[in-house]
Amino acid sequence: MEDALNRNDLQGVIEADRAHVWHHLSQHKQYETVDPRVIVEGKGLRVWDATGRETLDAVSGGVWTVNVGYGRESIANVVRDQLLKMNYFAGAAGSVPGALYAEALIGTMPGMSRVYYSNSGSEANEKAYKMVRQIAHRRHGGKKWKILYRERDYHGTTIAALASGGQEERKAMYGPFPAGFVAVPHCLEYRSQWGDVADYGLRAANAIEEVILREGADSVGAIILEPVTAGGGVITPPEGYWPRVQEICRKYDLLLIIDEVVCGVGRTGLWFGYQNYDIQPDIVTMAKGVASGYAAISCTVTTERVFEMFKDDPEDPMSYFRDISTFGGCTAGPAAALENMRIIQDENLMGNTLAMGDRLMDNLQRLMEKHPVIGDVRGKGLFVGAELVADRTSKEALPEKMVAAVVAGAMKRGVQIGMTNRSVPGLNNTLCLSPALMVTADQIDQITDAIDGAITEVVGG
Numbered sequence: 379m380e381d382a383l384n385r386n387d388l389q390g391v392i393e394a395d396r397a398h399v400w401h402h403l404s405q406h407k408q409y410e411t412v413d414p415r416v417i418v419e420g421k422g423l424r425v426w427d428a429t430g431r432e433t434l435d436a437v438s439g440g441v442w443t444v445n446v447g448y449g450r451e452s453i454a455n456v457v458r459d460q461l462l463k464m465n466y467f468a469g470a471a472g473s474v475p476g477a478l479y480a481e482a483l484i485g486t487m488p489g490m491s492r493v494y495y496s497n498s499g500s501e502a503n504e505k506a507y508k509m510v511r512q513i514a515h516r517r518h519g520g521k522k523w524k525i526l527y528r529e530r531d532y533h534g535t536t537i538a539a540l541a542s543g544g545q546e547e548r549k550a551m552y553g554p555f556p557a558g559f560v561a562v563p564h565c566l567e568y569r570s571q572w573g574d575v576a577d578y579g580l581r582a583a584n585a586i587e588e589v590i591l592r593e594g595a596d597s598v599g600a601i602i603l604e605p606v607t608a609g610g611g612v613i614t615p616p617e618g619y620w621p622r623v624q625e626i627c628r629k630y631d632l633l634l635i636i637d638e639v640v641c642g643v644g645r646t647g648l649w650f651g652y653q654n655y656d657i658q659p660d661i662v663t664m665a666k667g668v669a670s671g672y673a674a675i676s677c678t679v680t681t682e683r684v685f686e687m688f689k690d691d692p693e694d695p696m697s698y699f700r701d702i703s704t705f706g707g708c709t710a711g712p713a714a715a716l717e718n719m720r721i722i723q724d725e726n727l728m729g730n731t732l733a734m735g736d737r738l739m740d741n742l743q744r745l746m747e748k749h750p751v752i753g754d755v756r757g758k759g760l761f762v763g764a765e766l767v768a769d770r771t772s773k774e775a776l777p778e779k780m781v782a783a784v785v786a787g788a789m790k791r792g793v794q795i796g797m798t799n800r801s802v803p804g805l806n807n808t809l810c811l812s813p814a815l816m817v818t819a820d821q822i823d824q825i826t827d828a829i830d831g832a833i834t835e836v837v838g839g
Contacts, residue, residue: 434828443666445727456717480712483719487662490659525598526586580618583620584622600634605650611805612808634661635659638662737822745764749839760814766781766784787828791827
């Protein structure tokens with residue numbers, strides 16, 4: 379097996395992939411005439427495929443995951459050592475890395491106190507939903523069971539997570555969905571649904587209250603929101619939005635769930651995206667950058683108040699959180715996460731994120747002056763989007779095939795970027811950038827130079 383994994387002739391690997399692997403987000407008809415891409419090595423921000431082609435990865439593993447970059451030997455070493463000592467035991471018992479990472483993580487999250495482990499962002503959000511529902515039964519007589527979510531936000535790929543997702547193309551043909559998940563309007567001021575209004579952020583937040591009153595405040599128990607919308611278009615919240623959301627949650631006794639699966643662990647220049655907006659959540663979910671893809675891990679983090687609701691009656695056999703995640707008991711995840719955290723701290727990667735994020739935004743703003751097809755640039759830290767339009771005045775979206783051609787043009791120039799994909803009908807037109815947190819100024823310039831060249835080729839200069 380080791381020989382198979384390390385052989386130089388990889389054509390057999392490509393053929394095995396073509397014959398047997400079902401890829402994510404892929405129409406496989408293409409692989410009847412072209413080879414599937416097989417990635418064989420990564421170092422820093424660069425990856426090499428089976429043909430030997432080198433690419434600068436500006437999306438951290440394709441889905442905003444590899445925050446500290448590829449080839450981190452120290453993470454591989456701590457994972458190896460941990461696996462040899464103790465690889466797994468069900469989460470009803472503790473582990474050394476599980477306890478130590480929980481302690482370290484809570485140290486970055488004032489006001490939070492408990493960590494529940496699982497193995498994906500979808501699962502982390504499912505745990506949060508189950509907590510809300512159990513609280514509804516135990517504390518509210520079965521009321522306050524509905525969970526609000528925001529248009530264009532994404533919370534995972536399971537059926538319940540899709541039910542709480544605001545991306546209609548991702549949900550299409552997977553219904554019917556479970557009841558009790560209710561949409562609130564998006565907060566993208568660039569595409570204001572209320573026209574040219576003053577205090578758009580306040581208006582978008584007040585729309586949440588309108589939904590609560592329509593549904594009945596005694597039926598709504600929680601709202602889940604991304605601090606910055608990711609796959610729905612990299613949407614940064616408008617001024618005034620988050621303080622009003624917090625106020626509404628407290629007014630109607632809603633649990634505030636913050637989905638940090640993409641924004642978390644340094645991506646915005648702080649440990650967590652919500653920390654940019656002076657809010658205090660009740661539950662925070664995270665995955666992706668927690669261990670930078672070196673091991674599978676996700677966390678559902680709660681306040682002590684939420685935790686206490688599940689231990690108030692030890693005589694009641696139904697009073698605790700009756701949930702399990704098999705692979706939440708793996709020790710590789712928290713071991714990798716601890717080392718991932720050390721790297722971010724010791725190498726000041728959050729400081730670099732802020733500096734390089736500013737450079738990325740400045741470069742894109744200059745491209746916006748050059749290319750009318752760039753209608754809007756937005757983001758936070760190294761989490762940035764550029765929305766492409768056919769006409770700036772009408773804001774008509776650039777056709778999705780042309781946006782994909784820009785992505786392909788960047789790849790031809792040696793840089794992999796992303797785009798909104800199967801998300802919002804007619805609005806899959808935002809280029810998505812999330813390079814690893816140790817990206818350099820030269821690499822930032824390489825990314826934006828590739829976008830410049832690709833737009834010129836596809837649309838004209």
